[in-house]
Amino acid sequence: MGFTLVRDYTRPVSSVEDVIRWRERWFANPLPFVTDGVVLHQARSPSGRYWRNKPALWAVAWKYPPAEQVTRVERVMFRIGRTGKITVVLALDPLQLDDKWVRRVNIGSLARWRFWDIVPGDQVAVSLKGQGIPQVTRVAWRSVERPVLTAPDAERYHAFSCFTPQAGCRQQFIARLVWLSGPQGLMMNGVSEASWRMLVEHGRVKELADWLTLTPESLRTLPGVGDKQAQRLHQQFMLARRQPFQRWLLALGAPLSAEQLAGVTGWQQTKRLPTHIWQRQAGVGDKRAAQLVAFFRQPALQRVANSLRQQHIAGFADDALSDPDVDN
DNA sequence: GGACAATCGGTCATTGGACC
DNA sequence: GGTCCAATGACCGATTGTCC
Numbered sequence: 420m421g422f423t424l425v426r427d428y429t430r431p432v433s434s435v436e437d438v439i440r441w442r443e444r445w446f447a448n449p450l451p452f453v454t455d456g457v458v459l460h461q462a463r464s465p466s467g468r469y470w471r472n473k474p475a476l477w478a479v480a481w482k483y484p485p486a487e488q489v490t491r492v493e494r495v496m497f498r499i500g501r502t503g504k505i506t507v508v509l510a511l512d513p514l515q516l517d518d519k520w521v522r523r524v525n526i527g528s529l530a531r532w533r534f535w536d537i538v539p540g541d542q543v544a545v546s547l548k549g550q551g552i553p554q555v556t557r558v559a560w561r562s563v564e565r566p567v568l569t570a571p572d573a574e575r576y577h578a579f580s581c582f583t584p585q586a587g588c589r590q591q592f593i594a595r596l597v598w599l600s601g602p603q604g605l606m607m608n609g610v611s612e613a614s615w616r617m618l619v620e621h622g623r624v625k626e627l628a629d630w631l632t633l634t635p636e637s638l639r640t641l642p643g644v645g646d647k648q649a650q651r652l653h654q655q656f657m658l659a660r661r662q663p664f665q666r667w668l669l670a671l672g673a674p675l676s677a678e679q680l681a682g683v684t685g686w687q688q689t690k691r692l693p694t695h696i697w698q699r700q701a702g703v704g705d706k707r708a709a710q711l712v713a714f715f716r717q718p719a720l721q722r723v724a725n726s727l728r729q730q731h732i733a734g735f736a737d738d739a740l741s742d743p744d745v746d747n
Numbered sequence: 748g749g750a751c752a753a754t755c756g757g758t759c760a761t762t763g764g765a766c767c
Numbered sequence: 768g769g770t771c772c773a774a775t776g777a778c779c780g781a782t783t784g785t786c787c
């Protein structure tokens with residue numbers, strides 16, 4: 420927006436009625452720019468030295484009602500993330516809102532889905548929030564036929580479930596691999612969810628550390644993987660090997676911040692730490708400490724740690740794992 | 748070489764959990 | 768109770784890689 424427009428569309432107001440009048444006038448008439456509402460702010464904004472990285476208290480946006488369209492729900496999909504959190508996504512008959520095509524909409528938790536009570540065939544009203552995030556605003560019409568949908572059992576999925584792709588666990592297991600290879604973990608470039616799905620579906624990855632044993636030759640035999648792709652994947656796997664122990668812990672899902680990881684040097688040392696030692700760390704309370712102790716004692720993670728020891732990954736070395744178990 | 752697919756980075760919303 | 772943060776997911780455009 421040009422500076423002359425800012426001048427033309429900035430008005431002093433002294434009452435709520437003034438604000439309502441200007442907002443309605445600009446909403447009802449064509450403007451030379453795209454807008455989703457009006458902004459009210461004090462006559463003078465604070466000087467720069469009072470600036471803070473938070474929403475300003477001296478200004479507030481008053482958005483126009485969003486554009487809304489009704490469409491049919493084709494499918495209800497349940498997504499299970501690496502921590503076992505379940506989210507519900509609706510597949511929709513594609514609809515256009517502003518200049519965007521919307522095909523799916525995330526409606527959040529299972530509880531929220533049950534509250535909406537949405538099944539395939541229902542008609543829902545969808546609008547765009549912010550810069551284009553689709554959102555269900557209401558159920559416009561309910562289908563007479565109401566198929567019974569089986570949602571994943573929320574009790575079954577949690578931070579320590581699905582360390583292998585057994586029945587019902589593929590989604591969470593793949594989500595674990597995506598996290599492991601992602602920017603928060605081992606930072607593998609070009610190893611995406613699709614790559615992991617392919618490796619899991621062809622039985623090449625059955626445990627979190629199985630990919631360490633893959634060779635370019637074995638990767639080359641997978642459908643859709645050429646020489647270059649096989650070499651590239653293998654190179655990323657080899658680079659990941661060299662990541663420091665702290666990164667491996669994050670990649671495996673340890674609930675620790677980078678600062679909290681600073682003093683951690685090896686698996687055996689870390690898994691021996693009792694609750695009260697964890698609690699000395701900034702940002703670790705009772706619950707987090709209990710989670711950390713549980714994390715390092717998980718049998719599934721012990722198995723992964725053993726695989727990493729056999730692969731000579733730093734921090735999981737032989738001597739560090741020779742001690743069978745921990746009792747505080 | 749062109750078509751297509753996959754990936755990445757950016758922006759923003761929602762939810763729930765943890766901390767203080 | 769307020770605040771912060773992580774996790775998850777939507778969309779888009781640009782870039783890169785693969786296949787035919």
